[in-house]
Amino acid sequence: MKNPTIKDVASKAGVSTATVSRYLNSSGYVSKEIQKKISDVIEELDFIPNNVAQSLKRTRTKTIGIVIPDLSNVSFMDTVKAISDIVIAHNYQPIILSSDENLDNENKILDVLVSKRVDGIIIASAGRNEKLLKIHGNGLPIVLMDRDFCNTDDNIIIDSVINDNFTGSYQMINYLISLGHKKIAILCSQQNPVLINDRLRGYINAHEHNGMDVDENYILYGNYKFESGYELTKRLIMQPLKPTAIFSVNNLMALGAVAALNEMNISIPDEMSVCAFGVFKYHPILNPDMTVINQRPVELGIKAAELLINRIKNQKDWVPQKFVFDADIIMRNSCSGPK
Template structure:
C-alpha cells in the first residue's frame, strides 16, 4: 500500500511538502499541488482521515454520551446513530458519564480542541458549558443534539416520544382492564422523563374520575433493584394496588420478581406495565406489557439532526417527536388474552 513517502518520491518533493499539500493546499504552489495530485492518482493513494480532517478543520467524529452502558435501552439508540453516521462518513465515540459531571465535561472539551465535531446526549446531565449558556439565556455553545431527554429553555435539536401521551395510554389500558387502584413507580423526581410520565398517569386518572393518591406513587431510579424495592413497599399498604405502571422496563422486571417472591399472581392479583419495550420484555414471565419506544429510529433521527446542525441546515430548537406504541402482553391480560379484572 502506498504511503506519503512514496508520494513524495514520485512527485520529486519532500514529505513535508506532501503534508502541506494535503493539509494546507493554499500555501503550496499550484505546480507543486499538481505534481502531488498526479502522484496520488498514479499510486491510487487515499490520504488518511487525519490529514483530510485537518484540511477541513473538522474531525468527522461525533461523541455519543450515555449515563451508563449497562442499560440495554441505549444500545438501540446507539445502533441507530451509528447507522446514519457510517453512511455519511462520520465516526462515533461512545462515552459513559456514570452521572459524573467531570466525565461529561471532559468529553465535551474534545469539541473545543477539535477532537470531535458535536455531542449527542442521552441522559439528564448537561455539560457545564451548556448549563452556563442556558443560565445566561444563550443557545448552546457547542453543536448539541438531545436524544430522549429535554431541558426547558434549551434551544437544541431534540428527538423524543410524547412521554405524557405514552404514559396516559398505558394507564388507559389498565383502566380498560377494570383496574381502579393503579400505582406507579417513577424515575428520579427531578428527571424530565419522570415529570412527563407522572403527568400522563395523573391525566388518565383524572379523566376516569379517580382521585390521585400520593401513597400509590413510589420513586425509583430506573434500576431493576429500585423496582423490586418499590413493589415490596407497595405490598405493605393496607390496601394494595391491583396494577402497577413502571416508568421503564427494568423497574418492571424488578416488580415482577418482587411479586413472584411474595407469591402474588400476575396479572390476576396485580397487573404490571413497563415502558421502553426492551428486548427481554417479551421473554419475562409473564411477558411484559409495555410502551414501545423506537430506539433505532430515535438514534437515526438524532444523527440526522446532528448533521443538520453541523451543516447549518436546521433550526436550533427543532424538535422531532417519534411515535410510541402500546404492546399488550400477558402481564396485563393473562396468557389467554382475557382481562385480569
C-alpha cells in the first residue's frame, strides 16, 4: 500500500500543501480549526511526515530512540544500559521511552521520535505494529529487539536481534518432563502474541514430542507483571488437579509465582518446581535460586546498538540482517522431580 503524501493530507483536509507544511513545521499561522482538520486527517491516513526526501535532506540529530515495553523489568534495563553505552560511545544520545506493552502508547511514542527526527530506533515492540513498517519504508533505520513480528528466515525486512524463544521454551519443558513432571503449567500473556506464540509453541511441541496431551487448564494468561504471576499461581493451586511444575514466560511473573507459593507455604522445589524465561539480575537473593532460560539482555542490547549504528552509516548498501541468540538453560535449584 502506497504511503500517503503531504498532498494526500492537504486534499483530504481541504487545504493547501503550504498550509499542511506550516502545520507540520510550526512555521506560520494555522487556525485552531484547520489544525484540528489536518491532525484528524494525519491520524486517519497514518501519515508519517518525514518521508524519504525529507530524510535525505535533513541533517543528523545524533539521537537514537530506544523503546521498551517495561521500565520496571530489570532485564530490559540491563539491555537499555548496554544500548546506551554503545550509542553514547559513538556520539549519539539515547532517548528512552516505555510503551507499557500497549500498542496505542507505542504509536504515540513513534510519532514523537519521528517528529524529533531521530537517526534510528531500537524497539522491543508491544505487538504486530504496521506503523513500524511504514516508518522503516520511509527510510528511518529500525532494529527490532527481543520481539520480531515481520521477519522469517527466508524474508528479512527489518534488522532484528532476538532470542530463540521457541527452542528455549521447548528445551525447558523437555527438561521438566525428564525430571518426571506430567502436569506442567505455563504462565503466558496476551499482551504480545508475537512473542508469546513462540514460547507457548515450544511448550506445546515439547508435550507432543513426548507423547503427552496438553491440558488447557494449565495454560494461563496474564500481563507480564509480578502481580499477574502471583494471581495466576493462586488460581493454579486452587484447581482440583494442581500442577507439579510452573514455567513462566517472563521473569516478573515468575517472581510473582514464587511470592504466591511462599505465602501458601508450598515448598520450592519439593512441592512445586518453578522456572522462567529470562534471567534475574539479583538471582542470588532467591531461595532457592531459580532455573531459567538465559535471555542474554546485555548481549542483546550490544548487538542491537551495533547493528543500528552500522545501518545508519551504510544506508545505501545495507542488507537487512537477523541475529538469533541461543536460549540455553541455566540450571539452578528451583526444579526437581515430583514427589
